[in-house]
Amino acid sequence: MAKKILLVDDSALMRSVLGDIINRDKRFFVEDKARDGLEALEMLRQKHYDGVVLDVNMPRMDGMQLLDKIREEKIHTRVMISSTDTTEGSRVAMEALDKGALDFVHKPERASECRSDAFGAEFLNTLAAVCEGHETGDALMSRMDSMRNVRRVAEGLGVRTPQRAGSGNKIVAIASSTGGPKSLQSVIPRLPKSLGAPVVLVQHMPGGFTNTLADRLNGMSEIRVKEGAEGDVLEKGTVYIAKGSTHMYVRHQNGRHYLHFKDGPPRENVKPCANYMYESLMDSHYDEIVCVVLTGMGADGLEGISNLKKRKKVHVISQNADTCIVYGMPKAVESAGLSDEVSPLDDIAEDIVENVGVTV
Numbered sequence: 549m550a551k552k553i554l555l556v557d558d559s560a561l562m563r564s565v566l567g568d569i570i571n572r573d574k575r576f577f578v579e580d581k582a583r584d585g586l587e588a589l590e591m592l593r594q595k596h597y598d599g600v601v602l603d604v605n606m607p608r609m610d611g612m613q614l615l616d617k618i619r620e621e622k623i624h625t626r627v628m629i630s631s632t633d634t635t636e637g638s639r640v641a642m643e644a645l646d647k648g649a650l651d652f653v654h655k656p657e658r659a660s661e662c663r664s665d666a667f668g669a670e671f672l673n674t675l676a677a678v679c680e681g682h683e684t685g686d687a688l689m690s691r692m693d694s695m696r697n698v699r700r701v702a703e704g705l706g707v708r709t710p711q712r713a714g715s716g717n718k719i720v721a722i723a724s725s726t727g728g729p730k731s732l733q734s735v736i737p738r739l740p741k742s743l744g745a746p747v748v749l750v751q752h753m754p755g756g757f758t759n760t761l762a763d764r765l766n767g768m769s770e771i772r773v774k775e776g777a778e779g780d781v782l783e784k785g786t787v788y789i790a791k792g793s794t795h796m797y798v799r800h801q802n803g804r805h806y807l808h809f810k811d812g813p814p815r816e817n818v819k820p821c822a823n824y825m826y827e828s829l830m831d832s833h834y835d836e837i838v839c840v841v842l843t844g845m846g847a848d849g850l851e852g853i854s855n856l857k858k859r860k861k862v863h864v865i866s867q868n869a870d871t872c873i874v875y876g877m878p879k880a881v882e883s884a885g886l887s888d889e890v891s892p893l894d895d896i897a898e899d900i901v902e903n904v905g906v907t908v
Contacts, residue, residue, distance in 0.1 A: 550574060550575060550576055550577045551575060551576045551577075551598035551599055551679045552577065552579040552596075552597050552598050552599075553570055553576050553577065553578050553579060553597060553598065553599050553600070553601060553675070553679075554578075554579060554580050554581075554582065554588060554591060554592070554597040554599070554600045554601070554625075555567055555570065555578050555580070555581045555582070555601045556581075556582045556583075556584070556585065556587075556588040556600060556601065556602045556603055556606070556611070556614070557581075557583075557601075557603040557606070557630075558583055558584055558603060558605070558606040558607060559603075559659075560583075561659045562603070562655070562659055562662070563581050563583075565659045565662045565663060566601060566630065566655075566662065566671075567581065569662070569668050569671055569672065570601070570672075570675070573672050575672075575676060575679075576598075576599070576672075576675065576679070579595070579597060580595070580597075583606075584606040584607050584608045584609055584610075585602075585606055585608065585609030585610055585611060585613055585614030585617070586608045586609040588600070588602070588609075588614055589609065589614060589617050589618075592618065592623050592625060593621070593623070596624075596625070597625055598626070598679050599625070599626050599627075599628060599675060599678050599679040600625050600626065600627045600628065601628050601630050601675065602614065602615075602627050602628065602629055602630065602631075602649070603629075603630060603631050603655075604629065604631040604633045604634075604640060604644070605631065605632070605633055611629065611631065611644065612643065612644065612647060615627065615644060615647035615648050615649060616647060618648060619647065619648050626650055626678050626679060626681050627644075627648060627649040627650060627678070628649065628650060628651050628652065628653070628674055628675055628678040629641065629644045629649045629651070629652035629653070630652070630653050630655045630671070631652070631654070631655055632654070632655050632656070632657050634652050634653070634654045634655075635654065635756075638756075638757075638760075639760055641757060641760075642729065642757070642760050642761065642764055645729045645730055646730065650677075650678045650681060650726055650727055650873060650874075651674050651677060651678050651726050651727075652674070653667075653670055653671050653674050654754070673817065676845070677725070677726040677844075677845035677846075677874060677876075678726065680726075680845050680874050680876065681726070681727065681873045681874045716835040716836055717833065717834050717835045717836075718744065718745040718834055718835060718836045718837070718838060718903075718904045719745050719746055719747075719748065719782070719798070719805075719829065719832070719834045719837055719838070720743075720745050720746070720747040720748070720837075720838045720840065720900055720904060721747075721748050721749075721822075721825055721826060721829060721837055721838070721839050721840070722735075722747060722748070722749040722750070722839075722840040722841075722842065723749075723750050723822030723825070723826075723839075723840070723841050723842065723844070723848060723849040723877060724749070724750070724751050724752070724841075724842035724843060724844055724877075725751070725752040725818070725842075725843065725844025725845060725846065725848065725874070725876075725877060726752075726843060726844050726845050726873060726874045726876075727842075727843040727844070727872070727873025727874055728751045728752070728842055728843055728844060729751065729753075729761055730873075731842055731843050731867075731871075731873065731893055732749075732751070732761075732765060732842070733765070733768060734893050734894055734896075734897075735840075735842070735893070735896050735897045735900075736765045736768070736769050736771065736773060736787055736897075737765065737768040737769040737770070737771075738897035738898070739769065739770070739771040739787070739897050739900065739901065740770055740771065740785075740901065740906055741770040741771050741772065741785050742785060742906040742907045743771055743784060743785050743900075743901065743904060743906060743907075744784055744904045744905040744906050744907050745784055745838070745904040746782040746783055746784055746785075746786055746787075746788065746805075747771075747786070747787040747788065748776070748782070748787075748788050748790070748796065748798060748807075748825060749787055749788065749789045749790065750789075750790045750796060750820045750821070750822040750825050750848075751789060751790070752818045752819075752820070752844065752848070753792040753793075754792045754793050755791065755792040755793035755794065756792060757792050758775050758789050758790065758791055758792040759775040759791075761775075761789060762774050762775040762787075762789045765787070765789075769787075771785055771786070771787055772785060772786045772787065773786075773787040773789065774786065774787070774788060774789070775788075775789050775791055776788040776789060776790055776791060776796060776807045776809070777791075777807070778807065778808065778809050779806055779807065779808075780806060780807040781804050781805070781806045782798070782804075782805045782806065782807070784907055785907065788807060790809075790820040790825065791809060791820070792820070793819050793820070794809045794810070794811060794819070794820055795809065795810050795811070795812055795815075795819065795820050795821055795824045795825075796808075796809055796820055796824070796825050796828075797809070797810065797824060797825065797828035798825065798828045798829050798832055799828070800831065800832050800833050803833075805832060805833070805834070808828075815848075816846055816847060816848040816851075817846065818846070818848055821848055822848045822849045822852055823848060823849065823850075823851050823852030824852065825852065826839065826849065826852030826853050826855070826856045827852045827855050827856060829856055829860065830855065830856055830858075830859045830860060832860070834860070835861065836860070836861045836862070836863060836903075837856060837860055837861070837862050837863075838862075838863045838864075838865065838900060838903045838904055839853050839856070839862055839863070839864045839865070840864075840865045840866075840867075840896060840900065841853075841864070841865070841866045841867065841877050841878045841881045841887075842867045842872075842877070842878065842893075842896075843867055843871075843872040843873045843874050843875070843876075843877070843878070843893075844874055844876055844877040844878075845874045845876040845877070846876050846877060846880075847876065847877060847880035848877055849877050849880070849881060850877075850880040850881055850884060850886070853881060853886055854884065854886060857886065863888050863889075863903055864881060864886050864887050864888050864889070865887070865888065865889045865890075865891055865896060865899050865900070865903075866878040866881045866882050866886075866887040866889070866890050866891075867890075867891065867892070867893055867896065868890050868891060868892050868893075870892065871892045871893040871894070872893075878890075
């Protein structure tokens with residue numbers, strides 16, 4: 549059955565163009581259109597939609613204010629941001645994701661540019677990922693907050709997993725996609741700065757946004773977080789995020805591991821692609837690779853981890869279905885029998901520390 553979409557944009561021309569893009573795909577149809585957040589809020593109060601395509605800059609109530617209202621009133625829906633404000637390096641996209649949006653696309657200034665095949669494909673692929681989610685971003689994060697409160701009580705009673713000194717030469721490699729930026733806030737800030745391994749991370753994002761994501765996570769974390777750069781030598785206690793729209797590889801030379809970035813076509817319809825990151829570790833000198841697969845649509849990571857396991861000692865942690873915004877990538881890994889642990893989001897940082905330890 550086709551997914552019912554609410555389209556929210558203050559431009560009549562954009563509503564027409566984006567509506568045509570949505571309706572030409574048999575997976576979706578535009579159930580209603582709204583001219584601003586206030587009008588959309590009334591519709592959301594009365595009807596359920598499988599997805600909301602939301603502009604940011606609008607009169608009376610803008611997109612950010614609507615996201616706040618959706619969370620405040622506990623309206624369960626899945627939101628995709630489509631805005632001219634999500635330009636390269638803009639913090640608008642990150643703020644929208646923090647407020648419960650699941651993903652975003654940059655909408656061209658001119659409606660005529662929206663009619664291009666490239667934009668249409670990106671728009672529809674993103675909408676499909678957002679509608680695929682079995683739980684809304686705001687609902688999941690609210691539930692995870694409750695779970696953290698329970699965990700804090702347990703910790704207050706002295707129920708803690710002991711941290712051990714790291715042994716061996718290890719690396720952590722994380723893959724995430726739709727819902728990842730918000731979910732990573734439940735993982736990265738809980739890693740200690742003394743983590744006994746470097747962390748390489750592929751988050752499916754366009755160029756210009758991963759630096760903002762890295763800055764945000766770095767400000768929340770004890771562990772150092774940075775956008776990876778060509779030639780970065782990998783150090784324990786540092787998280788390296790792949791640059792958006794560029795494939796990331798780990799190379800070994802003169803006794804050290806470093807990052808290499810290379811342009812190229814998408815793989816698994818994504819760029820950067822985690823498969824390349826995992827496969828590059830096949831020739832590394834690490835004794836063990838801890839692979840972590842988080843929320844996301846599709847199967848990126850499956851082929852890479854499968855190939856990596858043929859050559860290296862690998863421990864795979866996949867996020868469980870109940871805490872995934874989109875149970876696609878972890879499901880693919882789990883269904884293939886590659887997972888060594890299947891964990892809720894709030895336990896994954898602890899699982900990582902258990903596997904790589906801390907520096908003494």
